[in-house]
Amino acid sequence: MSKLSNLFMTVCAWALGIAWILPLLYAFWAAFHPAETATSFDLTAPLTLENFKTAWQQAPFLSYMINTVVITLMILIVQLVLCTLAGYALARIEFWGRGVVFALILMQLMVVPEILIVENYQTVASLGLVDTYLSVGLPYFASAFGIFLLRQTFMTVPQDLENAARIEGCSRLQIIWKVYVPLARPTYLAFALVSISYHWNNFLWPLVVTNTENSRPLTVGMAIFGAPESGVDWSIVSAGTLISISLLLVLFLIFQRQFVQSFMNSGIK
Amino acid sequence: MSYICVKGLTKRYDDVVAVDNISFEAEEGEFVALLGPSGCGKSTTLMMLAGLEDPSEGSIVFNGQDVTKAAPGKRGLSMVFQSYALFPHLSVGENILFGLKARKVSNNERNARLEEVLDLVDLRAHVNKKPGQLSGGQCQRVALARAIVSRAPICLMDEPLSNLDAKLRNEMRTEIRALQKKLGLTVIYVTHDQVEAMSMADRVILLNQGRIEQNGKPEDLYNKPESTFVAGFIGHPPMNLIADAQMVLGIRPEHIALSEGAGLSTSVINCDYHGANTLIAVDYRGHALKFILQGHHNHPVGTPLNIQWQRGQEHYFSDQNGRRLAVPTVSHFLTEGLS
Numbered sequence: 071m072s073k074l075s076n077l078f079m080t081v082c083a084w085a086l087g088i089a090w091i092l093p094l095l096y097a098f099w100a101a102f103h104p105a106e107t108a109t110s111f112d113l114t115a116p117l118t119l120e121n122f123k124t125a126w127q128q129a130p131f132l133s134y135m136i137n138t139v140v141i142t143l144m145i146l147i148v149q150l151v152l153c154t155l156a157g158y159a160l161a162r163i164e165f166w167g168r169g170v171v172f173a174l175i176l177m178q179l180m181v182v183p184e185i186l187i188v189e190n191y192q193t194v195a196s197l198g199l200v201d202t203y204l205s206v207g208l209p210y211f212a213s214a215f216g217i218f219l220l221r222q223t224f225m226t227v228p229q230d231l232e233n234a235a236r237i238e239g240c241s242r243l244q245i246i247w248k249v250y251v252p253l254a255r256p257t258y259l260a261f262a263l264v265s266i267s268y269h270w271n272n273f274l275w276p277l278v279v280t281n282t283e284n285s286r287p288l289t290v291g292m293a294i295f296g297a298p299e300s301g302v303d304w305s306i307v308s309a310g311t312l313i314s315i316s317l318l319l320v321l322f323l324i325f326q327r328q329f330v331q332s333f334m335n336s337g338i339k
Numbered sequence: 340m341s342y343i344c345v346k347g348l349t350k351r352y353d354d355v356v357a358v359d360n361i362s363f364e365a366e367e368g369e370f371v372a373l374l375g376p377s378g379c380g381k382s383t384t385l386m387m388l389a390g391l392e393d394p395s396e397g398s399i400v401f402n403g404q405d406v407t408k409a410a411p412g413k414r415g416l417s418m419v420f421q422s423y424a425l426f427p428h429l430s431v432g433e434n435i436l437f438g439l440k441a442r443k444v445s446n447n448e449r450n451a452r453l454e455e456v457l458d459l460v461d462l463r464a465h466v467n468k469k470p471g472q473l474s475g476g477q478c479q480r481v482a483l484a485r486a487i488v489s490r491a492p493i494c495l496m497d498e499p500l501s502n503l504d505a506k507l508r509n510e511m512r513t514e515i516r517a518l519q520k521k522l523g524l525t526v527i528y529v530t531h532d533q534v535e536a537m538s539m540a541d542r543v544i545l546l547n548q549g550r551i552e553q554n555g556k557p558e559d560l561y562n563k564p565e566s567t568f569v570a571g572f573i574g575h576p577p578m579n580l581i582a583d584a585q586m587v588l589g590i591r592p593e594h595i596a597l598s599e600g601a602g603l604s605t606s607v608i609n610c611d612y613h614g615a616n617t618l619i620a621v622d623y624r625g626h627a628l629k630f631i632l633q634g635h636h637n638h639p640v641g642t643p644l645n646i647q648w649q650r651g652q653e654h655y656f657s658d659q660n661g662r663r664l665a666v667p668t669v670s671h672f673l674t675e676g677l678s
Contacts, residue, residue: 234418
């Protein structure tokens, strides 16, 4: 019986894994073959790098790439600072209405960001920030997920450690920096991974709020290839996709082990 | 004026009074133990001395300076925690130097002080290990070293030995006392263990329900308990306290001896063998008395035993408020049977 269910699990895992990786494998196939053989899967078809060249020339990938990196890092850094301070305050500072504030933050977790797109656009427009890096990041800076995650982690830090640091003359910020942050490292790593992959791939909000290549990230830039008026050339779309995911892919392969471990350590899977 | 001067210290949580109007003093270089059962307010008192809790009322003066409202880091004190409170992400050496780094002490000075303190607490071999790799006793030493290295004149200790096993606790007791004397530290030491308080401290302050029951030398607490609470708390096994219509008589188990013929005629209730001695409980007119005999004794229940003690070894307390009575005006029924 258990053998059978084991077999079933294995088959399911493989099926899911293959279903997940197929688009990526196809992208690799199409990107390295001329458009004529992109859908024929002829193993003898000639390999080519022409698609990458075309894609690179058709769109300003370099500035898209820079935009994406800057936007993603900016969001991550601001999130880490804000979530650390908010998480610490909610975990360790007793103030009037703390429970209500925390409940409101948890409620934010349940709101789908897309619902707020119009409202957010009006805010960003009234600030005169449309088509800037700041406008892409602004709605995501105070991450409810990050605040919740760090609050929970900070709550597990023994009060005595903070007391010991206070006796040694540390200020609140020093305590956070020297005691809480190092002890929450796995949580930071896990959160950073979630944040980076989410904002690297984020599409709808950047599409709404960016107008030019000054701030347009890769995901929005890629959409040009798929637009009906420019015609769909799968080989070139695939090549562009590979270019845009290349940096993340390399980073993931290098840090794969740490990523998995930090997720295990922080208790999220 | 004394080195540490605490006046009218009170801590209220909503309607619970944890510490109730406590006043005491400590001289420079003195080892003072705050002793009491759990919930008596001794740890809260220490937290207020450290500045980690704000007092509801009262003042704290260290070396002539009022520090009642000062930040913990500005009071010139170090602290050893029951949980050791070592930073798990730092090595032993970094843990010890944590405070000096926070206070921006120069690199040379830091290293010199580390060298000095490592020898004092015998941790040289472990300086690069993380706290997770150390035994309980070694962690305790790191916590001590961190307190010593700051060179703060006052050291607060919150049950530092209660997480250690009995053998190690005895060793560390001697070690802490020796270090305190060598460095001339003024120590306020919180414990619920009377053996620790009696053996280490110059002075013991016994707390009960947020108030001071007695403040005195260890031998005073043992020889002249100020109340029935002190009498029952200090000494192992605790003092026999027998009430009659007028007052309470206290007699320590170790002062009672068997007698031939004379004395109180009692009958055995129970014998409890402890190895070196036997704790015997006897019944005298419906009152249980406990006393200690050297060696192994096993009397069946009901065995008649005559006991007595030297007159003058008993203590008298008021049956109204439990306070000590100087000289009894009338005799207690227990002493009538004694010669």
